[in-house]
Amino acid sequence: MTEARFTLTLPGLSHDEAQERATALEENILLDPLAITINETDEQRALWEVVLYFGNEEEAEHAAGVTGVDRTQITPMPEQDWVRRSLEGLAPVAAGRFFLHGSHDRHRRRAGGVSLEIDAGTAFGTGHHGTTEGCLLALDRVLKRRKPRRILDVGCGTGVLAIAAAKASGTRALASDIDPEAVRVTLVNAAHNGVKPLVASLVAAGLRHPRIAGSGPYDLIFANILARPLEALATGLSTALAPGGELILSGLTAEQMRWIEATYRNRGLALAGRVRRGNWATLVFTRPQTKKRPGGRTPGRLLDAGSRGTDWELDL
Structure with a gap:
């Protein structure tokens, strides 16, 4: 280097x-x-x-x-x-059960929870940014309710979110990025954090890669990118999400939050939670389960995704 x-x-x-x-x-x-x-x-x-x-x-x-x-x-x-x-300027981050640190702070690991060691390097995403912290807090909430079976991290950077989800749940995670260096760093970090067999990573723009399309639908999806790409990927991400699954979006400012909320509500998703960290926002959506009539018959439509407010909200 x-x-x-x-x-x-x-x-x-x-x-x-x-x-x-x-x-x-x-x-x-x-x-x-x-x-x-x-x-x-x-x-x-x-x-x-x-x-x-x-x-x-x-x-x-x-x-x-x-x-x-x-x-x-x-x-x-x-x-x-x-x-x-x-x-040394990157202090450890505690987000729910997750404790994120660099190698220089290895001695500060907590006895319990899930420790993740991610150093600054050649790919974006040490996890010390407010958006990644928000995603980890949202993940902590999701894992308290259920264990996902299929996980996707779009725009993985250093792979911190895929690694965190795989390490906490024991579930395989697929991580993608448009940058080959991010894919390489993700695999290195997965091995360093003891989840090499659980994390796969590939170079892909969007969701059309055969492996991404063929491995869905997903119970848990991360997309910690930017507002414009989130808008462009709204249909694809919503389609890739399994009924009852959670979609965690970040890379948003507080001013962009309502815009992205409306975009994904219009794709049939329900807003389940928000995390605000200063001027940064993380949103959690869910795809409602198909509503059944008495006797088990399905009327062929989803529950109204916009009929209720947010289940939870954190303002840090």
């Missing part, structure tokens, strides 16, 4: 602003940093910064131009273990 020699810093942000900027920078195809971290710089004033790591000064200067950050925020790095230093 290329060694980081320069950083570009975006200072003076709130925690939520830092999270949002880090996510946007991760997804910006014009940038290719070696790593991105957020760090608290002033506890009393609740100020945070986003730091991008680059192998040379030219890449850092290009990033400054793309982001509009003053070039005085470019700093050469001293000789040190920069990977470990960047990981």
Whole structure:
């Protein structure tokens, strides 16, 4: 891996602003940093910064131009273990039964629950983002009610959600991503977390890959991506969900929540739960079971998906 020699810093942000900027920078195809971290710089004033790591000064200067950050925020790095230093900014995340940590925090594992070790690397999704935390909290709720038989993680990143679901339930999970590096990292992380036999991963855009289509319908689906792709995949995800199954969506801001709610309600799904983490939202939908008439006859329609409100809501 290329060694980081320069950083570009975006200072003076709130925690939520830092999270949002880090996510946007991760997804910006014009940038290719070696790593991105957020760090608290002033506890009393609740100020945070986003730091991008680059192998040379030219890449850092290009990033400054793309982001509009003053070039005085470019700093050469001293000789040190920069990977470990960047990981130190990622505190463990406790979400229900799940405890997510990097290798530098292995000693802080809890005695009970499900521990997941995911390090920052070459694929997006360490799990320290508010959207992933929301998905883990939603998964914790789902697993309290039942054990899924078929699991799909669309846009898996580092595979944290597929790995968490497989490890907690003992069920096989299929993880997909458009990025081959994400697929490779997912398989490495699955092996590292002891669920290699349970997690399969493949390169796929959307849901038309023969293996994805042939393995459904799914009792549990994750799609922690962005609002526009979620809208585009609404019909496919809704169709892939088994009756009584749960669909966990995230990558949404609070402002986008109602739009995505309406989109999936219109596909016949019922909103079962919400998680809000700052400005980020996670939504849980279910496909209602087919309603039967007395005597076991089926009238050929689903229960009204929009007839009731949310079963539960967490505001963190």
